[in-house]
Amino acid sequence: MSAISPLLSVHNLKKYFSDQKGFFGKSNTEFKAVDDIDFEIFPGTTLGLVGESGSGKTTIGKCVLRLMEPTSGEINFDGNDISNLGRSSLQSKRADMQMIYQSPAASLNARMTVGQIISEPLLIHQRIKGLQARSEVLELLARVGLKEEHYFRYPHEFSGGQQQRIGIARALAVRPKLLVLDEPTSALDVSVQAQVLNLLDSLQKEFNLTYLFISHDLGVVRYLCDRVALLYLGKIVEIGDVQTVFENPVHPYTQALLAAIPEPDPDIVEDEVLLLGERSNKELTNGCPFAPRCHANKVDACYTVKPPLLDHGADAKVACHLVSQEQQ
Amino acid sequence: MLLNIENLHLEFKTFDGISKVLAGVNLVLERGDVMALVGETGCGKSMTALSVARLIPKQSGEITDGRILFDGIDILGKDQAALRRFRARRLGMIFQDPTTNLNPLFTIREQLVDAVLYQCHEAGDVPGLWRGFLPSSRQLRQDALSRAVELMEMVGIPDGNRRIEEYPHQFSGGMRQRVLIAMALAGKPDLLIADEPTTALDVTIQAQILKLIINLVDKLNLSVLLITHNLGVVAKTCQKAAVMYAGRVVEQAPVRELFKNPRHPYTQGLIQAVPTRHTVRGSLEGIPGLIPNLNDPPAGCRFHPRCERAIDICRSEIPANTVIKSNHQTACHLY
Numbered sequence: 001m002s003a004i005s006p007l008l009s010v011h012n013l014k015k016y017f018s019d020q021k022g023f024f025g026k027s028n029t030e031f032k033a034v035d036d037i038d039f040e041i042f043p044g045t046t047l048g049l050v051g052e053s054g055s056g057k058t059t060i061g062k063c064v065l066r067l068m069e070p071t072s073g074e075i076n077f078d079g080n081d082i083s084n085l086g087r088s089s090l091q092s093k094r095a096d097m098q099m100i101y102q103s104p105a106a107s108l109n110a111r112m113t114v115g116q117i118i119s120e121p122l123l124i125h126q127r128i129k130g131l132q133a134r135s136e137v138l139e140l141l142a143r144v145g146l147k148e149e150h151y152f153r154y155p156h157e158f159s160g161g162q163q164q165r166i167g168i169a170r171a172l173a174v175r176p177k178l179l180v181l182d183e184p185t186s187a188l189d190v191s192v193q194a195q196v197l198n199l200l201d202s203l204q205k206e207f208n209l210t211y212l213f214i215s216h217d218l219g220v221v222r223y224l225c226d227r228v229a230l231l232y233l234g235k236i237v238e239i240g241d242v243q244t245v246f247e248n249p250v251h252p253y254t255q256a257l258l259a260a261i262p263e264p265d266p267d268i269v270e271d272e273v274l275l276l277g278e279r280s281n282k283e284l285t286n287g288c289p290f291a292p293r294c295h296a297n298k299v300d301a302c303y304t305v306k307p308p309l310l311d312h313g314a315d316a317k318v319a320c321h322l323v324s325q326e327q328q
Numbered sequence: 329m330l331l332n333i334e335n336l337h338l339e340f341k342t343f344d345g346i347s348k349v350l351a352g353v354n355l356v357l358e359r360g361d362v363m364a365l366v367g368e369t370g371c372g373k374s375m376t377a378l379s380v381a382r383l384i385p386k387q388s389g390e391i392t393d394g395r396i397l398f399d400g401i402d403i404l405g406k407d408q409a410a411l412r413r414f415r416a417r418r419l420g421m422i423f424q425d426p427t428t429n430l431n432p433l434f435t436i437r438e439q440l441v442d443a444v445l446y447q448c449h450e451a452g453d454v455p456g457l458w459r460g461f462l463p464s465s466r467q468l469r470q471d472a473l474s475r476a477v478e479l480m481e482m483v484g485i486p487d488g489n490r491r492i493e494e495y496p497h498q499f500s501g502g503m504r505q506r507v508l509i510a511m512a513l514a515g516k517p518d519l520l521i522a523d524e525p526t527t528a529l530d531v532t533i534q535a536q537i538l539k540l541i542i543n544l545v546d547k548l549n550l551s552v553l554l555i556t557h558n559l560g561v562v563a564k565t566c567q568k569a570a571v572m573y574a575g576r577v578v579e580q581a582p583v584r585e586l587f588k589n590p591r592h593p594y595t596q597g598l599i600q601a602v603p604t605r606h607t608v609r610g611s612l613e614g615i616p617g618l619i620p621n622l623n624d625p626p627a628g629c630r631f632h633p634r635c636e637r638a639i640d641i642c643r644s645e646i647p648a649n650t651v652i653k654s655n656h657q658t659a660c661h662l663y
Contacts, residue, residue, distance in 0.1 A: 052530035052531065052532065053530055159618050159619075160369075161618075162618075189368035189369050189557065189619075190368070190557070190559070190598060190601045190602050191368060191597060191598060191601045191614050191615035192614060193601065193614070194600075194601040194602075194603070194612045194613060194614030194615075195614035195616075197603065197612060198610070198612060198614065201609065201610060216530070216531065217603075218605060219602065219603040219604045219605060219607065220603050222603065222604070222605050222606075222607065223603035223607050223609055223612060224609070246605050256532060257531065257532065258605070259535075260531045260532045260534065260535040261531050261560065261605075262534075262535075262538075262558070262560030262561050262563060262564035262565075263560055263563065263564075263604055263605065264559035264560045264562070264563050264587065264599065264602050264604060265563055265587060265604070266563045266564075266583050266584045266587050266588075267584075267588075268563075275532040275535070275536075278500045278502055278503075278532075278533060
């Protein structure tokens with residue numbers, strides 16, 4: 001491993017929601033949205049978080065920024081544990097970590113002009129106002145591909161792609177180190193998506209940004225990420241280098257997910273791995289969460305023991321009994 | 329020819345003037361075809377589908393020109409009663425969001441049986457007046473119920489007898505979409521219009537639903553018009569595809585031909601803009617510019633402001649369809 005320490009490392013992150021019945025009701029079951037998540041991101045690289053809806057991708061993103069309080073776990077950011085920071089010390093840390101949201105229209109205040117939107121973080125975190133803030137904003141606008149004349153306009157006057165550029169400019173205003181991108185292009189058309197992806201790529205190189213990139217689109221993840229973690233029902237099932245995982249998926253879920261995604265090329269005939277049924281959080285409190293839908297030849301352990309996330313090869317980890325048995 | 333749309337023009341009255349949503353759509357669908365209608369937001373793909381079903385809201389929208397021939401008969405000339413019969417017996421439609429298309433207050437049985445009875449009635453299978461209430465013969469209801477259960481099994485909902493008594497919220501997204509497919513197929517239609525049927529679903533569920541639709545095509549002798557923005561879905565499920573841009577079909581070809589040999593600059597740009605598992609970082613090219621404002625569309629070819637290969641004639645004259653090969657047509661001045 002390199003001598004550089006990771007910018008963000010997460011250990012045993014958990015987020016449970018209690019299933020409270022009624023106002024005074026006791027909570028008897030817990031919904032494990034995120035369960036024992038471990039990962040690291042090195043400066044200047046991108047980790048993709050992939051999974052279907054309900055797999056806990058967004059919850060992890062929000063917990064990492066402490067926009068949502070994790071149930072337990074350790075979040076090390078830039079050498080400090082931020083999982084127990086108080087309000088004011090967290091506030092100062094937040095300048096280093098920003099978020100970009102899925103719906104560009106909903107994440108911009110409709111009553112503020114673009115100039116106000118982008119200068120607000122400057123005012124809060126760096127106490128820059130007036131002309132100085134304005135020149136900074138204009139610089140940011142130019143950097144994300146918008147024009148000076150857009151400064152006094154309102155969000156509704158822009159197309160989806162432009163709105164997402166405004167969101168990116170707002171996040172970049174405080175010169176963060178880490179950006180959590182929560183499905184930044186899933187609301188955009190493909191021709192615009194390509195523009196935004198290329199912008200994110202060049203911004204990363206220019207400002208040495210670190211991305212936590214949440215997406216369900218594996219093509220986009222392959223394009224932008226260095227490493228990828230696949231989630232299923234709140235647990236990482238496979239994590240590794242993007243190229244390795246995509247060309248040689250090990251976990252049965254990864255294989256099925258890759259096969260399920262239709263490639264825009266009629267000549268590619270994928271091995272048919274059709275997953276049966278749908279995900280369910282209720283079944284199997286013991287055992288592998290994926291076991292009810294798994295197409296591989298399962299063993300008894302799949303239903304009784306939770307598979308731990310174990311090393312597989314040099315730089316990858318997989319949580320599957322079948323894989324660990326094979327290795328032994 | 330099952331469906332033949334000729335020179336369809338559709339306009340909407342808006343506060344900013346008249347929006348020319350469809351400006352000369354030409355589309356041919358043969359019996360047994362699974363055809364994709366592809367395009368980005370606002371290109372008119374859903375509006376084309378709604379025009380075929382004659383579901384364009386009357387207050388604001390108006391079909392100003394063109395013909396829609398279904399089995400040789402122009403459906404633009406039909407009156408309301410004939411239209412109801414047409415929708416019930418010839419056409420099935422499913423939409424993007426399976427949740428909002430089911431009434432949360434009624435069980436699946438009530439909704440599915442209603443659909444079955446309605447379609448029987450419109451077909452003239454059921455005597456009696458329709459207005460206001462359903463035919464109440466017990467035998468008829470029994471038959472409709474068993475047909476509904478049969479439909480549920482056909483679309484792959486196991487244990488239909490029990491599940492039919494449940495409410496929509498007890499079904500998952502994929503299962504709800506199956507219910508809607510069952511409803512659309514209740515009248516044994518010739519054409520199924522699927523408007524982004526898998527966009528709201530997870531990819532593993534998407535694969536299941538697409539497979540179901542393909543199986544039904546063979547089993548029921550259906551034709552499908554699949555509206556989507558996902559080129560992967562097109563490549564995997566359809567035989568033919570039509571690409572739309574700003575209210576016109578710009579290219580129409582068999583799917584293989586379209587992906588291997590796209591001719592229209594917009595189609596080429598669209599295919600290049602999709603990142604796949606094999607796209608190298610930094611090599612993706614978007615299409616520059618924005619989609620045009622349809623209240624004031626560009627003259628000539630509507631794509632010319634974003635087209636790198638535009639020539640003078642593109643700015644002034646609307647390109648006609650050029651036949652590249654049999655089945656492969658494109659509306660571009662370059663050919």
